[in-house]
Amino acid sequence: MKNALVLHGTEDSPNSNWFEWLEVELTKRGYKVWLPKLPESETPNMREYVSFLMNNDFNYNSETIIIGHSSGAVAIFGLLSKIKTKINSAYLVSAFKDNLDWDALDGLFEEPFNFAEIQDKAEKIILIHSDTDPYGPLEDAKYLSEQVNGKLVVLKGQGHFNTGSNPKYTKFPELLELITQD
Numbered sequence: 001m002k003n004a005l006v007l008h009g010t011e012d013s014p015n016s017n018w019f020e021w022l023e024v025e026l027t028k029r030g031y032k033v034w035l036p037k038l039p040e041s042e043t044p045n046m047r048e049y050v051s052f053l054m055n056n057d058f059n060y061n062s063e064t065i066i067i068g069h070s071s072g073a074v075a076i077f078g079l080l081s082k083i084k085t086k087i088n089s090a091y092l093v094s095a096f097k098d099n100l101d102w103d104a105l106d107g108l109f110e111e112p113f114n115f116a117e118i119q120d121k122a123e124k125i126i127l128i129h130s131d132t133d134p135y136g137p138l139e140d141a142k143y144l145s146e147q148v149n150g151k152l153v154v155l156k157g158q159g160h161f162n163t164g165s166n167p168k169y170t171k172f173p174e175l176l177e178l179i180t181q182d
Contacts, residue, residue: 002063003032005053009070009094009162010104011042017162018172022067025176031065034058044071045107046078053079060085065179066122067091069161070135071105073127077113080121087121091179093128093161093172095144096136115147125150126178130158134165153178 004026006019014020014035023033038044039052053075064087068076073092080090099105119125125148129141138154145152155174159165 001032001059001061002030003034003059003061003065005058005064005066006033006035007066007068007072007075008035008038008041009068009072010044012070012072012162013037013041017069018169018175019069021171022176026179029180038072038075041071043104043107044075046075046110048107049075050078050082054082060087062086062123063088065089065091067093067175067179068095069093070095071108074108077115077118078108080118081114083121085121086123089124089126089179090122091126091128091175092144092150093175094130094133094136094141095127096140097143098140100135113147119148119150126153127151128153128155128161128175128178130155130161132157132165133160135160 014037023035026033039048060083066076073095076090127141127145127150129138131138161169163169
């Protein structure tokens with residue numbers, strides 16, 4: 001069964017940016033979509049996120065895709081390390097590899113990631129990043145894509161892929177194209 005999980009970022013919600021638009025577009029294409037409000041997203045914590053995402057009715061399977069933005073993208077690493085099934089694909093938008101000197105993000109990095117294990121839990125991992133992201137450096141995305149043998153897609157001048165960086169990000173057709181071309 002084709003399904004999709006969409007994870008928002010820090011201090012964000014499911015009804016911001018391009019998340020609801022993506023939910024509608026994926027639903028049109030036959031996906032059952034879960035777009036949850038992550039718990040205490042102002043101080044994301046990997047253990048809390050993974051527990052929340054594992055203790056629900058969402059069925060992780062070989063047709064599952066997971067999309068995450070910012071700290072939601074980082075949360076994908078923790079989730080992939082815990083699920084038992086290999087999923088179809090993971091799309092990490094504006095991911096980063098450490099707390100970016102922001103104490104609120106410490107809870108995402110309490111335990112190191114086992115990238116070899118993470119890589120084995122998805123048929124493909126695609127990182128989407130901008131060369132002008134004010135939060136996550138492009139070098140972080142390059143590092144992460146190397147660690148998981150992922151594909152890095154760099155879109156020039158797009159900031160953090162949110163409406164704060166660019167008002168056009170109530171939609172994200174480039175991401176939808178990456179998802180549907182496979």
